[in-house]
Structures are given as structure tokens and as C-alpha cells.
Amino acid sequence: MTTTVAPRTTTSRSRTRPPSKAHTRSWVGFSFTAPAIVMLLVFFFVPLILCFLLAFTNARLISGEPTRITGLDNFQRLFSDPLFWKSLRNTAYFAVVVVPMQSALALLLAILVNGQGRAKNFFRTLYFVPVVTSIVVVSILWRFMYASDGLINSMLQLVTFNAVQGTDWLSNTSTAMPAVILMSIWQAVGFHMVIWLAGLQTIPMDLYEAASLDGAGRWDQFRFVTWPGLKNTRTFILVTITIAALSLFAQVQVMTSGGPLDSTSTVVYQAVRAGYTQQATGYASAISLVFFALVLTVSLIQQFLTRDKDA
């Protein structure tokens, strides 16, 4: 890095360069970016556009017959399908519980392990371990724990001296979704803890000192310093948890296959079943489109709301 001393000569020389340099830079700059652009085009933009196009056709994954345009047929079928409404309700149920609980627990964890120190570092690492564990492994593990003769029921009996007999959590329509919810929060909360931590670290320490000089207690410091200081982080966390919650798939696929009685079927699960298992790409695209509209609406609403408040 000995070249750092040279900027002065650089500027004077580059001024004397021929104007063709700007032109050279133009195609050079593009060519650096071109490989990524091409790959994003092929594997992102084209499929996304296809989603909009195929949703109005009867396209099948593997088919001898040519694809036909069927107009709104897929959507008509979808909106008259009780399974779709059920999946939509289940997805909403999951999101409505997970979003506030996971973001609050993540914030609590972040506050508990914020700062330096060996103990805090240790717990920070520990809370984060489920995040690096695959959701598939986690799902199998919890499936075993939730079984009627599984770990959770045994522990319940141990703790309550056999007073409480657990149920088969995943085969019961009223407990299956809460069981999936608990496990999902357990797995993902460490991720958002880290993001809250990053947010906490942006709050200047002297604000706390000033607040405590003014006689603010811990709760007041949280209310008037921490909470306002986390405004941007809050929006980001709400949006990412909501999108992740709406995308619920792997847990359901591994643990319940959407059951019992479709009580854990979700929008993405239904889309995969349509587009992969039943090979109905057109229909699956229609479901994906509804999913996309959902994600977009939610993130726009959240961004609007959080922007409005501080105006």
C-alpha cells in the first residue's frame, strides 16, 4: 500500500488524460457486473416474470401437451378452494403469534447479553446455536420431543409428579400449530437477537448517562433512550420476521405434512404441493403470486406505519 502517497500526482495526471477514458470505463464497469446480472436475470427475474405469466396458464411441470392460456381459471379455483383459505388462516395465525413473540423475546435476549464480558459472550453464543442448526434437523428433533411418549411429556410428568399427562402434540388439531410455533421461535430467535444487539450498539452510551443523571430509572431509560434508539432496527426486524413467518414451510413438511386435518397447512406448503407433488406449475404460480402480494403488502404496511409514527 505504498501507493497511497500518490493521489496528488494522480489527479493532475488524470486531468491530462484523453476523454476516451470515460468511455472505456463505461464498458469496463458493465463487464465487471455482467456475470452477476446475467445470473440474476436467468435465476431471478425470468422466474419471477414466469410466475406472473404461468399463473394465467395451465402449465404443468412435465407435460406432453402445449401450455394454454386459461385466464383467471387458476385464481377462481384457488379462491373457491377451502384448503387455500385454511392455509391462509394458518399462515396468518402463525405470523400473528410469531412476529410479536419472537421479536420481543429476541429483544429480551439481546438486552440480557448486551455488552462485554465472558459470561455474556458465552450466553450470546449459546442462544445463537439453534440458528446455525438446520431447520430440518430441528424439526426432526422436536418431532421426537413432541411425541406422546417423547421428551416433553416425560419432562412434564417429571416436573409435575405425574399430575399432568401430555398429549400427542403434533397429532392434535388444537396443539399442532402452537407446537410448530414454539419450535420455530426457539430456532430463529437468536438470529434476531443479534440484529437487536447490532441496533443496541448504535445507541450512544452518554445518552444513558445523561438519562441516569436526570434520575431516570431502568424502565425510563428503556422507554426514552433504548426504544426510540432502536427505530430502524425495529422496522427491519418486523419486516424480516413477518416475511419469514409467511414463508413457513420446512417445519410443516418435516413435522406434520400439513396435518392433522390440514391444521398446519400453509400457503407455501400448498404451493409446493401443487407445483411439485401434483406438478401443476400454473396453479402453483397463482398461489405464489398471492403469497408475493401478501409479503409485499405486509412489508409496505409495516414500513408505512413505522414511518408515520415518528413524523
Added chain:
Amino acid sequence: MTTLTHKAASRRASKPRRKITRGTVGLNVARLVLGLFFAFPIVFMLVSSLKPDEQIFGDLGSLKAFLPVGHLSLDNYRTTLDTVPALRFLLNSIVVSGVTVALGLFINSLAAFGLSRLQWKGRKIVLALVLATLVVPFETFALPLLWWVNHLPWLTHDGFTLLWTEGWLDTYRVQILPFVANAFSIYLFYSYFQSIPKELDEAAIVDGAGWFRIYRSIIMPLSGPAIASVSILTFLPAWNSYLWPLMVVQTEELRPVMLGVSYFFQLNVEWGPMMAYSSMITIPVLALFLAFQRNFIGSIAASGVKG
């Protein structure tokens, strides 16, 4: 509650002897209880992978479920290796995630370099398009993508002649190529490159270096933290990927580790071998995480900063 940071800071500043108050005891108890909550399933998995099935169930009713006691052996691992091509799956996952990370590092840093260091027509539009892709979750276009890759052509040869084949299903490339170019990686590199002074480029140009030379010999060697973040954020989802390989891979020889779990969902679930398999595919990532935990946590934190 938040005064933790503040208290820690003032404690460091004035350096009194550490006082054990009721508050700090309470906080540590809370930390510990939560720690147990996050650790117990993982500990249970690792411990159970060493026990025979009867003992797994026998120990459930007591704390022995979390302790490596009783008849411990590697039998479950042996059974797993005998019944499931686990090593093959591990190899596949190493190839797929390794190549995805390597290509991703190269292509995304190149793109970020072009976007941050060079002035060119359309740069702003491309940057905006790249960032716009961040709001679209993979699940939105996964199924159209499945249809699309099933129609994509590929050039192969049968020894003598070149020929076009249609469909990418059941290959390594279908598991790798869709995840190479990544808007978030580009964004991470881009914001990191922005912090490197532009004077370095100009000086290098004076010394006669070309733009690729600047990229390779100046910018990339200075970008260690960004490279670490992107590697981790590419590796984790690649290793853990499930939905995509579930749809595009049928052949056993090409399956990644996560698809292997379906082998255990046949008629009689043997829990011991299943725990052994789960441990086998989790331990490599856990080891990487513990070795590079600062980078892991740092890169996740970096993903929140853009908010």
C-alpha cells in the same frame, strides 16, 4: 433492563470490586434458564446419538436424558453409515455449498466492484434493480423456477459429438447456479468497497494497473471482513437447504445431507440412528460456528445494519 450496557461501562470505568447484588444474581439466573432452554434439544440429540433406542426411551423420564451415561457406543453411527449413504450425502453437500460459496464470492464481489468503483451508464439502474430483488423471498418464484430449470438447455457431449439436452433436474449445477448471484452479497461487498478510499485506485492506475488488477491486488486483499461475511451467509443456507433440493434432486448419488432425513421416516423409526445422522450433519456446522463465532454473529449483525 437496558442499563446493563451502561452499568457494564461504568463498572469498567470506575473499576470497583465486582459487587454481587440480588439484581445480578437474578439476571444470571435468567440467562442460565434461557441458556438451558436453547441448549437442551441439541444436547439431547448429541447424547442420544450415543445410546441404544431402549435406553433413549428409558432415560426420558429423568435428567439422564441429557447426560452421556449408560451404554454409550458409536453403534448408531455405524448403523447409519450402513443403511444410509451418509458419506456420499456429506460429500454432495460439501461440493454444493463449497462451489456456491466460491463462485458467489467471485461473481458478487466483481459486480460490487463494478458498481462501486467505476462510473458507467446504467450503473444506478442496475444497483437499484439488484437491491429491489432483496424484497422478494425465494418461495415466491421457487415453483416457476422449478418449471424453468426443467426447460433450460445444457450442452453436453457423448464422447465425440456435442449435443443439447433439455432440463437441469438431477444435477449438481441445478443445486448451485441459482444461488450464486446474490443481491445481498453484492450489497455487503458494495458497502464495504465504498469504505475503501478511491485514491488507491487512482494511484494504481498511475502505476499502470488495469481495473481487474486493482480488483484482485488492492480491493479484495483489503476486504477480509466482507469476504468472511459473504462466505458465512452463503454457506449456511447452502448447507441447510431443503426445499430446493427436495424438488430438483431425485438421484440418490446427488442428494445433499438434508434430504437424507427422509430415509428415517420409513415404517419403523429408529431414533438412535436418526439422532446419529442428525448429529453427523449438524456437527460440521456447529464446529465451524464455534471456530468462527465472531464472524458468524458479525455477519448476521451486518445484515441488520442496512435497515
